[in-house]
Amino acid sequence: MTWFRIDDGFHGHPKVVQLSLESVGLWALSGAWCAQYLTDGVVSSNTVRRLGGTTENISELVNSGLWNEHSDGWEFKDWADYQPVKAEVEAERSAARERMKRVRAAKKGVTSPDVQPNKHRTTEERSGRSSPEVRIAPPDQLPPTSSSVSKETETPSIDINGLFESAYAAWPKKVQKKKSLDKFKLHARKHDPHWLATQIIMFGKAYAAHVAKEFTPALNVWLNGERWTDDLPESSQRPGRQAPQSRAAQNIDAYWKEFGDDDPSGGMASIDS
Structure with a gap:
């Protein structure tokens, strides 16, 4: 449409x-x-x-x-x-169709163009007998099963709830926790969860130091507005001719000037976005 x-x-x-x-x-x-x-x-x-x-x-x-x-x-x-022109609309629709193809393929377990979804097998294939068109590889040539793959190669899972709890503990205004968790999970899909938790902790401590609790936004409101792009409360930019910094880097400098060497991430991760 x-x-x-x-x-x-x-x-x-x-x-x-x-x-x-x-x-x-x-x-x-x-x-x-x-x-x-x-x-x-x-x-x-x-x-x-x-x-x-x-x-x-x-x-x-x-x-x-x-x-x-x-x-x-x-x-x-x-x-x-x-107004949108025909070429733009058709390009967007084509891109949307490709995205849906990938989504449907992922739901069927297809992870690459070389992997095809399961097809209907013949009676011979189901019974274990090979037809002239089907060749069964010797056991020593079969790929390893999932149980034989070393667990060291598995991607470690991220404890989203644990990261949120650490960040929420640093936020001075304890309201609407469930909504805040939902917003945290939503933004964690687009940003590194450790980085996001670090931003919450950093801003939470700044709010606690400079802003009355009744004027501090609820965490879910802060997340909804993506306010990690704001200046830290009461932070000031020092004049100079240094190279431009990202907003996150500027906030980190201001945080360290205010709170010293206290690491806002608690050792969780780097705070570069």
Whole structure:
């Protein structure tokens, strides 16, 4: 589904205030039609008539500069500057289809293009007898089973709940814990969980030192607003000619200046994002 975008200041634009309500309605309906059928702002004469457009309406839209004449009917002025064009929409749809293919393949256990999902086996294959087209590898050539793979190669799991508890303990305002945990898990999908917990601890200590508890945001509100990009409470930027730093790095410098060598991560991980 595509959308026809209308600016919230459209109602007071100089080109619009001089139009009749019927002409404004024709403009909006025609725009929705163009967005649905990906015409890049071209609306046919037949469609204009079907939508109830009159010669007077068309003249108003052309004279106001909202429409231009086109060989197929009429054309929205500067459509590509404000609305999605056909090429962009089709590219996004194609990318979405590819993503869904990967999701469906992952649900079926297919992890790469070389691995195909299980197919229906013949009676001979189910009974263990090999047909001329099927060859069974000798036991010494079979790949190792999952039980034979060393556990050292397995990726260690991350204790999301444990990280959250450590971070929540440092947050001065203890409210809406469940909502905070849900938001933490959501952002942990996009950011390193250890880094995220470090940011919470760092900001929690800064809030506790400089901001009254009633003015401290709940942790879920802070997470929802991605406020680790804010300045630390009461932190100040020192003038100088040092190379630019990321917001996270600036917050870390400010934290260390305020709290000394106390490591906000508790040794959990590096706080580089």
